Every structure is written in C-alpha cells, then in structure tokens.
Amino acid sequence: MNRKTLVLPAVVGLLAPVLAACGGSDSEAKSGDAIVVGTTDRFTATKDTPAPLDPAYAYDVGTWNILRQTVQTLMIQPKGEGDPVPEAAESCGFTDSGNERYACKLRDGLKFANGDAITAEDVKFSIERALHLKADSGVFALLSTIDTVETQGDREVIFHLKTADATFPYKLSTPVAGIVNPSDYAKDKLRDGFDVDGSGPYTLTTDVQDNALVSATFSKNPNYKGSLKVSNDKVVMRTFKDADAMGVAIDKGDIDVMTRAMSPAQIRKLDAGTDKNVELVEMPGLEIRFLGFNTNATTVKSKAVRQAMAQVINRGELVSKVYGSEAEPLYSLVPATLTGHSNSFFNKYGEPSVAKAKTLLQKAGITTPVKLTLHYTTDHYGSATKDEFEVLQKQLNNSGLFDVTVKGAPWDAYRPAEQKGQFDVYGMGWFPDFPDADNFLAPFLDKDNTIGSPYANADVRNTLIPDSRREADRLTASKALTDIQDIVADDVPVLPLWQGKQYVAARNDVTGTSYALNSSSTLQLWELGRGASG
Structure with a gap:
C-alpha cells in the first residue's frame, strides 16, 4: 500500500485594498504527550550571528519556523493559502486608493505570554526597532516601504508608506514584523542567544549545548489570542546532524514527524509504501x-x-x-x-x-x-x-x-x-x-x-x-x-x-500533517495532533 498523501495546491487569492475583518477563536488543544518533530536545520550562535532568533535579525526558513510559533504578527497567511488575514489584529486594510496608507486595529485584550498588555505602541516599537537596527541579514528590507508608523490610542496602528505597496499585508505576516515586548528587547541592540518572548500560540524553552540549539520545546501559550486553533499542548523540535540520523529516529519512534530536509532516497523509499507505520505527505512548494x-x-x-x-x-x-x-x-x-x-x-x-x-x-x-x-x-x-x-x-x-x-x-x-x-x-x-x-x-x-x-x-x-x-x-x-x-x-x-516540492513524514497516530507546511514552507506546529490515522 502506498502511504503517500498528496495535498493539492490551493488557489492563492489576489490582494485587495480593502479592510478585512477576522473573528478570533480561543485556542483549543487536546491533551496528550508532546509531539516530537525532527529537523536537520541547525541553529547556532556565533561571533558573526550572536542573535539568531531575534526577529530583527533572523532571515532563514529554520529560524523563521521557530519565530512563527512564538512571535505574533498583525497578519498571517491563512490555512489553505490565500490572502493574509488578521492575527494579532482584529482588522487591517488599505484606507486609500493608492495603497500607501495601511491601518490595523489590534484585538481587544491582547497580551504577551507573560501577561503584559500589548498596545499599539508595542507594535510601533517592534517595527521601528527592526528598521533602526538594520541587521546585516537584510531582513529589515522587507519593511523598507514604510515611511512612518502612527498610533491612535492603544489599539490603532497606521503605516504610512513611501510608495504604493500592494504586497504590504504579506510583509506584515513575516517574523520581522513580529510584535516584541520592549521589556525583553532593547531598542538599540539585538537580543543575543536563543531566548524568544512574544504573544504567539506557544512559549519557547530551549536546550542549548556548545552555542547550538539541540531541542526547542513549544508549550501552549495560555494568554494567546489570535486566529489560530491550537491542536496540541506541546511540541518538541529536535535537531539532527543529517537526514539519515533523523530517519533512524522516526523508525525507532523517537520522533513523530520528519520535516526538512529529508533526502531524495528517503522520500523515494517512503513513497514506495514499504513502511506501514510512517506516512509521507507531499505538498506543493515554492522553494x-x-x-x-x-x-x-x-x-x-x-x-x-x-x-x-x-x-x-x-x-x-x-x-x-x-x-x-x-x-x-x-x-x-x-x-x-x-x-x-x-x-x-x-x-x-x-x-x-x-x-x-x-x-x-x-x-x-x-x-x-x-x-x-x-x-x-x-x-x-x-x-x-x-x-x-x-x-x-x-x-x-x-x-x-x-x-x-x-x-x-x-x-x-x-x-x-x-x-x-x-x-x-x-x-x-x-x-x-x-x-x-x-x-x-x-x-x-x-x-x-x-x-x-x-x-x-x-x-x-x-x-x-x-x-x-x-x-x-x-x-x-x-x-x-x-x-x-x-x-x-x-x-x-x-x-x-x-x-x-516539499514533504512531511509522520507516524500514523499524528494528525494535521496535511497543513503542517504551507506553500512558503512555514511550519505550522499548531496543526499537529494525535488520533487515529485517516
């Protein structure tokens, strides 16, 4: 029996210069053991990259996949693809015909994971911080069309752009636009090491050895308020030196899910259906x-x-x-x-x-x-x-x-x-x-x-x-x-x-794998759960 599941591509909608509203739902989770996810991504802090997980610096798929679980953005790419939808925001949209003024209203009662209230000033601080630090990773360039950031009261943020930018809603869904707490992140300095604090669906604890991240534990954030439904209480991400070591771990049941990067040989083997305990999920990708x-x-x-x-x-x-x-x-x-x-x-x-x-x-x-x-x-x-x-x-x-x-x-x-x-x-x-x-x-x-x-x-x-x-x-x-x-x-x-293309391999009792990655290779750990395989 062939154990490969093919996820068909969704139609990516066109950006529209109108206000979009999206009602939030309280996070829900099933009880059970932590889901363990393997990756060959390596996360190291070095002299050249002392702050690998600072949203104002991070700019590769691995670090972004940590930040997307923990640092909330105003907008987010929706399940099943399409135009970005509000996440930390209650509504966002262009308010002019020229795509140069973009306004967002924050959700009521939004909090950081430590309980601190999130205000429009925190959003302004986070965006201006990334632009001011101008990290050599170049990630700040995603926000380069911003001229000024204005706040009105505690919940309204207005972005005045230098020039029309119809892609701006997408840019507000990226981690460089993540909302950080001024109490945790200095305005004039990157945050060294592997600590991350935000208002996303999970909080993060890390196991670091010799300046390298060995594992990351994502625990459900009780203060999270956004558009995502969280299907688990805890996910542990383990790093492996190569695809072969990761493959051994899933065969032994030490991990539940393999993500990037599986080898072509592993993909072909799983596609052949020789392993009855592991399912290969193929998804369209833009890599x-x-x-x-x-x-x-x-x-x-x-x-x-x-x-x-x-x-x-x-x-x-x-x-x-x-x-x-x-x-x-x-x-x-x-x-x-x-x-x-x-x-x-x-x-x-x-x-x-x-x-x-x-x-x-x-x-x-x-x-x-x-x-x-x-x-x-x-x-x-x-x-x-x-x-x-x-x-x-x-x-x-x-x-x-x-x-x-x-x-x-x-x-x-x-x-x-x-x-x-x-x-x-x-x-x-x-x-x-x-x-x-x-x-x-x-x-x-x-x-x-x-x-x-x-x-x-x-x-x-x-x-x-x-x-x-x-x-x-x-x-x-x-x-x-x-x-x-x-x-x-x-x-x-x-x-x-x-x-x-992109692939995920998972043991049979893991659910939600069809949405574990979107077309931009964003890891969506909140989709994973446990239950009978389909």
Whole structure:
C-alpha cells in the first residue's frame, strides 16, 4: 500500500485594498504527550550571528519556523493559502486608493505570554526597532516601504508608506514584523542567544549545548489570542546532524514527524509504501535553488561568462540525476506556479548548447577555460546539495569552456562569507517570505538585497519593482514582473536552477500533517495532533 498523501495546491487569492475583518477563536488543544518533530536545520550562535532568533535579525526558513510559533504578527497567511488575514489584529486594510496608507486595529485584550498588555505602541516599537537596527541579514528590507508608523490610542496602528505597496499585508505576516515586548528587547541592540518572548500560540524553552540549539520545546501559550486553533499542548523540535540520523529516529519512534530536509532516497523509499507505520505527505512548494554571482569579482564580472554558464547548464539532467520527481527545472527566479512567472531563461537560451556558449565567450574576448570555484553549503539545504554541485561541475567542465572546482562549508561559516562577498559563485536556496512574485525578485535585485549582491539595475530598482507593487491585482502587475525577469535572464546576476516540492513524514497516530507546511514552507506546529490515522 502506498502511504503517500498528496495535498493539492490551493488557489492563492489576489490582494485587495480593502479592510478585512477576522473573528478570533480561543485556542483549543487536546491533551496528550508532546509531539516530537525532527529537523536537520541547525541553529547556532556565533561571533558573526550572536542573535539568531531575534526577529530583527533572523532571515532563514529554520529560524523563521521557530519565530512563527512564538512571535505574533498583525497578519498571517491563512490555512489553505490565500490572502493574509488578521492575527494579532482584529482588522487591517488599505484606507486609500493608492495603497500607501495601511491601518490595523489590534484585538481587544491582547497580551504577551507573560501577561503584559500589548498596545499599539508595542507594535510601533517592534517595527521601528527592526528598521533602526538594520541587521546585516537584510531582513529589515522587507519593511523598507514604510515611511512612518502612527498610533491612535492603544489599539490603532497606521503605516504610512513611501510608495504604493500592494504586497504590504504579506510583509506584515513575516517574523520581522513580529510584535516584541520592549521589556525583553532593547531598542538599540539585538537580543543575543536563543531566548524568544512574544504573544504567539506557544512559549519557547530551549536546550542549548556548545552555542547550538539541540531541542526547542513549544508549550501552549495560555494568554494567546489570535486566529489560530491550537491542536496540541506541546511540541518538541529536535535537531539532527543529517537526514539519515533523523530517519533512524522516526523508525525507532523517537520522533513523530520528519520535516526538512529529508533526502531524495528517503522520500523515494517512503513513497514506495514499504513502511506501514510512517506516512509521507507531499505538498506543493515554492522553494527554489539558484547560483548567485559576485558581479564585481574578476572571474565573473563579464556578463558573457555568466551567460555562457546559463547556456551550458542542463537543468533537466541536474534534476533527473539528483532529485528525480522531487523537483522541476526552473527558468526564472519566480516559480512556475505563481502569477507573473515567465520562462525568461528558456526564452533567451533555449536548450543547453556548448557551441552557443563558446560563441558568447569568443565575442567577449574571454580566454577559456574559465577557472571558477562553485561554493555550496554542506548542511543547510540537505545532503543532496553536494551531489547537485558535482553534477554542475561535471556539466561545466565537460563543455571544455570552464575549469570548475567545488567547495562546501557549513552554514554558520558559509552565510557570513557569502554576505561579505567572499564567494565569486555560490549556491543558495530561497523559501519565500510570502507567495508573491515580488518576493522572488526584490530580495535579490533591490537595494539592501539579502544576498549582498553588488548588481544594480536602475530600471529594475527605480521603475519596475515600484510599478509592480502599485497593482493590487497581480495579473495587472505581470508586465512589470516579466520585464524584470527578462533583464535578469540577460544580465544573469543570478542563475535559477530548480523548483522543489516539499514533504512531511509522520507516524500514523499524528494528525494535521496535511497543513503542517504551507506553500512558503512555514511550519505550522499548531496543526499537529494525535488520533487515529485517516
């Protein structure tokens, strides 16, 4: 019997510039033992990243999945996808026709987990703190369209934007917009370590060894007041060194659920239905992988070198050899399932061609073979990343146009080095902050971009991104979005590779797994419960 459950994608609705109201429900939970969830995400505090869980700093899928359980936001992506809905807020919406004034009213009686009342001033403090600290993770850029934050009384917050931004409700659903208590978070300094306090559905306690988080315990917050129904009393998240160790743990019953990142071999094994005690749940995902370039580096400063790489790399072969049915070739930064996607790279380069790549390099006067090092992280995106880069190395070297070596490093060293521009060519993944094409373009192309790229296209930054954000109807924004993708395909500051699916594996007595992840790879622990399998 095949134990795989397929969760079909929901339709993502269009943003609308109107006030939205959502009635809250008291948190409910079933009694029972803690549900234990495994992950290969690693959480470390280092000299370069001393505050990994501060909402004003954290900016990767692992840390956000801790913060989303504990730090409440004004808006939240709803169960089953769609437009963001109020969470800490009672209502939110644009109050002008130009999408430049956004007002929220807080729920009555909202409290932090310690019992302190939450006021509009706390929201203002939290947002302004993130903008003021301007952390080098670049997460503050999500809030960059905010001009000023105004409060009216204890429950009303008004955001005045510098320019129209129809994606702003989504941005208020991300952890950087999380509401924190001024008693716990200094205005002028990040909060070091692994302590997190907020008003989300859970409180957090951690087990930390050698500056690394070993396990995180999420306990139901009795003061939580929001839109979520909490289906358990406690969830424990355990970290594992790799997918194989996590797989052993679920086989032994030491954990109940496996999340990211399972290996392709594990997914294929579970998909075959050989384990009657564990069910594999497949969900549509928006994860992408790409190569980034330091466009100031001598080796790849010439656009022709980057274009030649785009002309040589065979995405179909890469996906087939490494990921099989768990991924699909991607010809734009924007996933194929999102409004505004364009196959810009395929339109420009077509099928892989060594001859065309050679012509590009010859016309630019580039001596071959071009010597490059491709850098990748060994422990952040799963064990298959090494195999992926070895396939890329072979493809490029077999062309005779490149002399490529590959080099891996753990994430806690890799990410700071990438941000400082120490890599000429490097692999990155992206789990979206929210499911909109803007979030696959602006984070890499705009000012203060998350990868620290020196690439700057004035038309993209000053005209096309702002134009796309003016349109609440994202179909109307497609023209500007397509123009951006075409420019990226021509200049190749980044090179998209593939788009992935996402999976959860759970023992048979765990319920709610179909909603354990949303399309943005947000872990929704509140959905998990215990009961008879369906």
